[in-house]
Amino acid sequence: MSSIADNIGSVTRRIQKATLQSGREPDSVHLLAVSKTRPADDLIAAYAAGQKAFGESYLQEALDKIQALSGKADIEWHFIGPVQSNKTRQIAESFAWVHSVDRLKIARRLNEQRPEALPALNICLQVNINNETSKSGCRLDDLDNLIAEIGKLPKLSLRGLMAIPDPEQSETDLRKSFRTLATALSELQRDHPDAGPLDTLSMGMSDDLEAAIAEGATWVRVGSALFGSRPAKRSQS
Numbered sequence: 001m002s003s004i005a006d007n008i009g010s011v012t013r014r015i016q017k018a019t020l021q022s023g024r025e026p027d028s029v030h031l032l033a034v035s036k037t038r039p040a041d042d043l044i045a046a047y048a049a050g051q052k053a054f055g056e057s058y059l060q061e062a063l064d065k066i067q068a069l070s071g072k073a074d075i076e077w078h079f080i081g082p083v084q085s086n087k088t089r090q091i092a093e094s095f096a097w098v099h100s101v102d103r104l105k106i107a108r109r110l111n112e113q114r115p116e117a118l119p120a121l122n123i124c125l126q127v128n129i130n131n132e133t134s135k136s137g138c139r140l141d142d143l144d145n146l147i148a149e150i151g152k153l154p155k156l157s158l159r160g161l162m163a164i165p166d167p168e169q170s171e172t173d174l175r176k177s178f179r180t181l182a183t184a185l186s187e188l189q190r191d192h193p194d195a196g197p198l199d200t201l202s203m204g205m206s207d208d209l210e211a212a213i214a215e216g217a218t219w220v221r222v223g224s225a226l227f228g229s230r231p232a233k234r235s236q237s
Contacts, residue, residue, distance in 0.1 A: 004042060005049035007226045008033075011209075015220065018213040029213055032078055032202075034223030036061070040068040042227055047072055055099070055221055057081025059090060066094055080162075080221060082136045089113040097122040099162040099202045099219075102138045104149050111153035120157040123150075124202050127184065129163040129177045137163065140184055147188055151195035158196025160218070161185050163203050171211065178203055178215035185216075 002010075011031060019029050035043050036057040043054055043065060055078040056062035062077070069075055078097040088109040091098060101107050101123045114121050125146060128137030138146060143161075150158050161184060165177035182201055189198045204212025206225035213220065 004045040004226060007228075008046060008049045008051055011206075011222055011225050014209060015213065018210040022214045024213070029217060030219050032080075032219050032221045033226055034080065034205075034221050035065070035227070036081070036223070038223075038227050040065050043069060046226065047075065051226075052076055053078060055080040055223075059087045063090065063094060083110075085109060092121060093118075095121070097124075097159075099124045099221075100126045100136065101150075102126045102128075102136050104146060107146075107150045107153060107156060111155045114155035120155050122157050122159045122200075124160050124162040124200055125150075125158075126162045126164075127181060129181055130166040130169070132166055135164060140180070143184060143188060144191065147192050147195045151192065156196075158198060160198055160200030160202065161188075162201075164205075165203070165208075167207070174208055175211050175215060178212050178217070182216040 015029050015031060016026065019026060030053065032053050032055045033046050033051050035054045052074055053076045057080055066077060077095045078099060079091050079095045080099045083091060083098065083100055083106050085105065088106060092110045092113040093115055098110065098121060102125065107123065110121055125143065126137040127140060128135050147158065150156060161181055163181045165174055169177065181203055185198065185201055200219060201217050202219040202221065204217045204220040206222050209220040209222065
């Protein structure tokens with residue numbers, strides 16, 4: 001059975017190969033280790049292998065791990081799950097990134113509750129790229145209005161877009177979904193030059209990271225290829 005360190009090496013090589021084949025700069029794609037439902041010991045093993053960015057979806061579980069790994073000051077914590085209004089304060093206080101902002105109310109709460117002592121909170125707007133009723137995310141048509149308002153929030157740094165395409169799509173349709181998100185980001189960069197860095201596409205997971213990188217991903221969110229099959233789903237808390 002391969003170790004977490006071996007898996008990180010394997011995924012890193014996949015990222016590097018896909019980046020090279022796409023004609024992109026070697027360091028233009030970052031690995032986000034999706035560590036939700038994983039014990040703190042798994043994160044410690046990944047950290048020892050050089051992984052510094054971790055993605056969590058369940059707030060209380062994440063806070064426990066943040067505390068457990070508090071001595072490792074260079075870890076970067078990313079919140080990637082649905083953001084509930086009653087959880088925004090702790091998310092704003094504890095994370096460097098939120099990939100899953102899907103409405104203005106949540107953005108405003110994160111801005112209001114971000115501590116003054118911390119740098120601006122990096123956020124991505126989650127887009128429901130295939131209009132699936134079971135998934136969170138705003139519509140592409142909502143982005144212009146959202147970005148115009150979020151650009152007024154000083155404690156947020158609007159980094160870009162995130163999506164979780166329908167995994168049942170064909171590879172051709174999957175690439176099209178990723179391309180649609182990349183095109184949307186390019187249009188926002190053109191139309192909202194002062195809204196934020198707008199330099200991030202958070203898309204691609206264990207099974208489709210090559211396709212995502214080919215279409216412009218800058219963060220790929222990888223869990224099972226690093227840590228193995230996911231344990232039974234926990235309640236979201």
